[in-house]
Amino acid sequence: MSSVATIVLDASNYALILLLIALGLAIIFGLMNVINLAHGEFLMLGAYTVLSIQMAGGPFWLGLIAAPLAVGLFGLVIEEVVIRRVYHRVLDTILATWGLSLLLKQSIVLVFGPGSHSIEDPISASVMIFGAPYPAYRLFIMAISLLVVTATFLFFFKTRIGLAARGVIANRNMAACLGINTRNLDRMTFSLGAALAGLAGAVIAPLISLDPHLGLGYLVPAFLAILVGGLGSIMAPVVGAAGVGVTENLAATFLSPVYAQLIVFITAVLVIRLAPGGLLGKKRRQT
Amino acid sequence: MDKPVLELDGISAGYGTGLVLQDLSLTVDRGEVLGIMGRNGVGKSTLLKTLMGLLKVRSGRLTFSGHDLTNAPSYRVAAAGVGYVPQGREVFPDFTIRQNLIMGNLKARNDDIDAAMDLFPVLRERARATGGSLSGGQQQQLAIARALIGRPALLVLDEPSEGIQPSIVREIGTTLKQVSAEKGMTIMLVEQNMDMITQCCDRVVFLEGGRIATSVPAAQLLESPALLNKYMAF
Ligand SMILES: Nc1ncnc2c1ncn2[C@@H]1O[C@H](COP(=O)(O)OP(=O)(O)O)[C@@H](O)[C@H]1O
Ligand SMILES: [Mg+2]
Secondary structure (H helix, E strand, C coil): CCCHHHHHHHHHHHHHHHHHHHHHHHHHHHHHCCCCCCHHHHHHHHHHHHHHHHHCCCCHHHHHHHHHHHHHHHHHHHHHHHHHHHCCCHHHHHHHHHHHHHHHHHHHHHHHCCCCECCCCCCCCEEEECCEEEEHHHHHHHHHHHHHHHHHHHHHHHCHHHHHHHHHHHCHHHHHHCCCCHHHHHHHHHHHHHHHHHHHHHHHHHHCCECCCCCHHHHHHHHHHHHHHCCCCCCHHHHHHHHHHHHHHHHHHHCCHHHHHHHHHHHHHHHHHHCCCCCCCCCCCCC | CCCCCEEEEEEEECCCCCCCEEEEEEEECCCCEEEEECCCCCCHHHHHHHHCCCCCCCEEEEEECCEECCCCCHHHHHHCCEEEECCCCCCCCCCEHHHHHHHHCCCCCHHHHHHHHHHCHHHHHCCCCEHHHCCHHHHHHHHHHHHHCCCCCEEEEECCCCCCCHHHHHHHHHHHHHHHHHHCCEEEEECCCHHHHHHHCCEEEEEECCEEEEEEEHHHHCCCHHHHHHHHCC
């Protein structure tokens, strides 16, 4: 039986990774109204970027830096080539991003094969926390997630471009009529969201077994997190990821991973029934 | 004679498959304050939305300060120098007054924000209040200041007096006259309020059947009740 400290740390770990993923989903949805079904595959691309660099003999840390850059750049291209042509039609964005996710999975199968791969532990040391050893790499994950999430929030809440982006989330037409370049913001947002997913994929790569289908297991809880937190708010993923992440992780520890997913799903459905706008969601403007 | 600052040439636009504006032509001279009148539902807001790039131009041409802005995205229209105060104001309810003003010009410096607040002192008194907590009249003043902080060459306003108490309507009218006189700003004012029209405008056009039906000097308006009956009565 693991110690309380370990359980709490593992749950926080998972919740923070989920937050990186959910934050990207939420800002893309908030600004562009795009439900990005390929977000899980962006995460997968991040993990496979680390794998490629490992296969080429490069260090893990290079992969960790390269992954968000590569996936962010990829997001920029996808926005230009696909998303901007469909973003005002919700159904089309769902179909287009779903198609993209299939395409990415197939491409990974072609290049890396359908089997699974693993990434070597970048830090094998452990740290004693309340008398129990805890992997130092997991502490590193928590630190980097916190850092990146904080930086993202500072960007949105303390800079003028961040203000403009929040203005577009609140009222896209009015923001555009005031001269806010919505085209550039869309590019930036989609790319930033993709980069966050790529980073999440890279940091978790050493903890998981890499296969072309790994994205889905993260996409679903990330979606639940933004639904529970409330659509159309950038703060919502914090609440949602904490709720979903901690619930799932604790249930997996004490019951089993299968029950965990069931419990998270049922709890999320209940929350969304009781508070349709999500925990932080605003009531829809009445018209 | 200068070229007109704004030229709409045979514009058609509307919603879905229906056209609200049909072959509408209008020119606005530099420095002019133009009133736009017409019954409810005749297409005044549609005209301004089309100018702002919020509605597609189905046919015709839209030229502003020598730039062809036909079907340009809204941010390019704004960047070309058009400031827009929409019907219903559309201030950002969760942003403070200061943040709302910055939305009007991301590069605004403190003295730009000060100058915008000088236009309407109530904005300075309540600088930290959120847009949503303001009264309708205060929101209208904020929306106008937000449009002006971008230093537009053309300011367009959609029924700024709607639902606002008379003292604030007069204050807004005075401010519009002042910016037009001091800065030589061109203004298009959609209004139903006769006092405001006569207080501010040089010329008035009436919209009817999807196009401009008549254009008269504002001074003549009071002496021609027949015009008002024809284009404004229900
Ligand atoms: N969003 C919309 N969708 C469909 N029709 C609309 C919309 N907005 C306005 N209309 C219609 O377009 C016509 C002109 O409306 P509008 O330009 O708002 O009139 P005005 O501002 O002169 O009162 C009206 O018949 C109105 O019903
Ligand atoms: Mg109107």
